[in-house]
Amino acid sequence: MKKVLIIAAIIVATCAVYKGYSLREAKKAIAAEEAAPIPTMSLEEAKTKVTDDGYILFAYAETWDTYGKKVVRNLIKSKKVAAAAGSAILLPYAMDQALDEEANKAFQEQWKGLKIPKADNYPALLFFDRNGRHYSTICGTYMTKAKPSKVAKLISERMAAKRKQDELMRQAAAAKGVEKARLIAQACNLKDINRPDNYEKQLREADPKDESGVVRQVTFNPWAFVEKKLKEEPDAVLAELDTMLADPSYTDDQKQVFCACAIGTLRRIGGPVAAKRMSEYARKLESYGKDTVLGRSAAIAEREWVTKLTYTEGWQPEALPRDVTPAELEGELPISSPGTYTVIFKYQRGPHALFVKAVELYDGDTKVAEDRHDGTTGEKDNKNTYDLKVNAPVKNPRLFITFDMKDKRDSYGRISIIKQ
Numbered sequence: 001m002k003k004v005l006i007i008a009a010i011i012v013a014t015c016a017v018y019k020g021y022s023l024r025e026a027k028k029a030i031a032a033e034e035a036a037p038i039p040t041m042s043l044e045e046a047k048t049k050v051t052d053d054g055y056i057l058f059a060y061a062e063t064w065d066t067y068g069k070k071v072v073r074n075l076i077k078s079k080k081v082a083a084a085a086g087s088a089i090l091l092p093y094a095m096d097q098a099l100d101e102e103a104n105k106a107f108q109e110q111w112k113g114l115k116i117p118k119a120d121n122y123p124a125l126l127f128f129d130r131n132g133r134h135y136s137t138i139c140g141t142y143m144t145k146a147k148p149s150k151v152a153k154l155i156s157e158r159m160a161a162k163r164k165q166d167e168l169m170r171q172a173a174a175a176k177g178v179e180k181a182r183l184i185a186q187a188c189n190l191k192d193i194n195r196p197d198n199y200e201k202q203l204r205e206a207d208p209k210d211e212s213g214v215v216r217q218v219t220f221n222p223w224a225f226v227e228k229k230l231k232e233e234p235d236a237v238l239a240e241l242d243t244m245l246a247d248p249s250y251t252d253d254q255k256q257v258f259c260a261c262a263i264g265t266l267r268r269i270g271g272p273v274a275a276k277r278m279s280e281y282a283r284k285l286e287s288y289g290k291d292t293v294l295g296r297s298a299a300i301a302e303r304e305w306v307t308k309l310t311y312t313e314g315w316q317p318e319a320l321p322r323d324v325t326p327a328e329l330e331g332e333l334p335i336s337s338p339g340t341y342t343v344i345f346k347y348q349r350g351p352h353a354l355f356v357k358a359v360e361l362y363d364g365d366t367k368v369a370e371d372r373h374d375g376t377t378g379e380k381d382n383k384n385t386y387d388l389k390v391n392a393p394v395k396n397p398r399l400f401i402t403f404d405m406k407d408k409r410d411s412y413g414r415i416s417i418i419k420q
Contacts, residue, residue, distance in 0.1 A: 043111055046089040050130045053088035053159065057126040059119060062094035068123035069094075071146045075125075084152035086159065093126065125151070127158055135162050135194045161193045169196055172206075181207035185214035189251070213249025220250070222257040229261055237265045238277075245284070252288040259285035260294055267305055270322050275306045276330075282306075309401070314414040315345075315354065322407075324357065326400040333417060335361065335390070335397040340420040341369075343386040343399070345377045350411040353378025355404040359386040362398040374404075377413060387420075 046055060058076050060068030075081050076090050093116070096107065114132045123146070124139035136158045142151065165187045172183035184203050188195045195218075196202075203215050210216055229237045241258045244250060250258075262281040266274040279302055286298040309319040311331035321327050335341055343359050358372040369388035377384040405411075 041089075041091070043091070043113065046091060047113070050089055051087040052130055053086045054127065054129040054135075054162075055089045055091060055114070055132075056085055056155070057091050057093040057114075057116065057128070058123070059093040059095060059126055060123040062096045065122060068143075071123045071143060075146060075148060075151055078148035078152070080148045080152040081155065084155040084159075088159070095122075125155070127162070129162070133197060135165075136192055158192060161190045165190050165193055165196065172202070176206070178207055178212040181212045181214050185212075185218050188218045213247065216247075217249045217251060217254065220254055222254070225257070226261050226264075229265065234265050234269050238262055241265075253292070256285050256288045256292060256294040259288070260297075263301055263305075270318070273321060273325050273327055275308050275319070276328070278302065278306050311415060311417070314348075314412070316412050317350070317409045320354075320403055320405050320409040320411070322405075322409075324402055324404055326358075326360065326402045329399040329401055329415065333397045333399055334419070335388075335394050335399075335417065337393055338390050341388045341390060342418050342420060343371075343388065343401075344416040344418065345375065345384045345413060346416065347377040347379075347381075347411065347413040349413075352405070352408040352411040354384075354411050354413055356384070356386070356401060357404050358402040359388065360400045360402075361388045361390065361394070362400065363394045364396040364398070368392070368394060378411075 058072040060072050062069070072092055076092055082090070093111075096103070114128055115134060116126060117134050117137070119126065119137050119139045121139050123143045124137055125143070126134060127136040127138075128134050138151070138154050138158065142154060168183050168187035172180050172187065175183055181203050184196070184199055184206065188199050200219055203218060207215055229240075241262045244258050245255055259281045263278050263285070266278045266281070282298040282302040286295050289295040308330050309315060309327050311329055311333060313319075319327075341361070345354055345356055347354055354377045356375045356377075358370060360370040361368050369390055371386040371388060373383055373386075375383040375386065399417075
């Protein structure tokens with residue numbers, strides 16, 4: 001109890017000395033400060049004072065976003081934020097989302113000259129150069145947990161990136177051909193900064209044959225790419241993706257998109273062959289950056305989507321292919337010395353029987369035995385055993401099974417290998 005009283009006394013004493021006020025006066029002063037209008041100036045006045053550091057708009061929704069307004073007030077009055085912003089003009093941007101037609105027209109006129117984009121969420125910082133081009137946005141958790149010191153650091157980073165971009169574009173203006181294209185590409189690839197105006201036109205004019213490779217790299221649109229690929233045949237998609245993965249022009253981030261697209265394509269195909277390739281693309285995806293969003297998703301996709309046909313687990317619906325492509329039986333197979341090995345398929349459960357067309361044995365990449373006939377196992381068995389005659393020792397046994405399931409793959413069962 002004594003400890004509580006001491007803490008309470010400290011709080012009272014602290015509040016009481018707020019600007020020399022009593023506790024009651026301090027409360028009124030704090031409330032008045034929070035209700036006070038955010039310091040601002042008109043855009044017209046700002047245009048007369050703007051420098052190469054441009055403008056930063058502190059955006060929030062006027063009518064309902066009281067939290068955002070509080071964040072903006074604290075940041076725009078922060079000395080750390082002001083120091084980080086240099087000579088940039090700091091302007092609060094109160095978006096009234098319930099304006100009538102006349103008021104909205106006046107609001108638009110007030111901000112005429114700045115093409116103000118919509119942020120993903122608010123409050124947000126919107127960065128513009130002195131000519132009114134929007135070049136960056138800070139929003140999301142950076143702003144909802146906005147500490148002036150952290151926001152100031154972000155402002156410094158964005159403005160430094162913009163100055164670097166301006167310098168690269170100045171160098172590009174004095175260069176020609178492939179060198180010019182490469183400088184423009186560097187300006188386009190700066191983190192968290194929007195690309196320069198007319199960058200694509202300048203790139204294509206500088207390097208019309210794309211000798212540098214940067215034109216296809218910079219103009220790549222992952223969303224349009226994925227949408228287009230969904231309409232194409234899977235084999236054609238995968239072939240093109242492999243070609244692009246081998247192209248050094250593309251960045252690691254772009255190659256992660258290619259791998260993700262490949263995994264999605266294989267997911268649509270289904271079956272153990274697709275599953276094995278899906279694992280390969282998951283490993284590639286991870287190799288281009290483990291700590292990115294896509295890099296971290298590789299292990300999850302493999303865990304959730306890759307169900308393999310294994311000797312120990314047998315077959316299940318996800319492990320059965322949609323076509324008659326041979327599926328490899330993975331695991332440690334009991335095949336080594338010469339002799340006759342019988343592969344037995346035994347149904348356990350599920351509404352569908354299992355249909356097999358062939359079993360092939362390979363030693364590495366060399367076929368050593370096969371048995372081709374139509375066999376079935378379900379409520380009744382019919383020719384569900386396959387004999388493989390092996391004439392020489394097998395060092396690396398690999399078993400491939402051709403199923404004929406079509407769209408009826410809801411089946412579970414075991415696979416046995418017995419030497420006669």
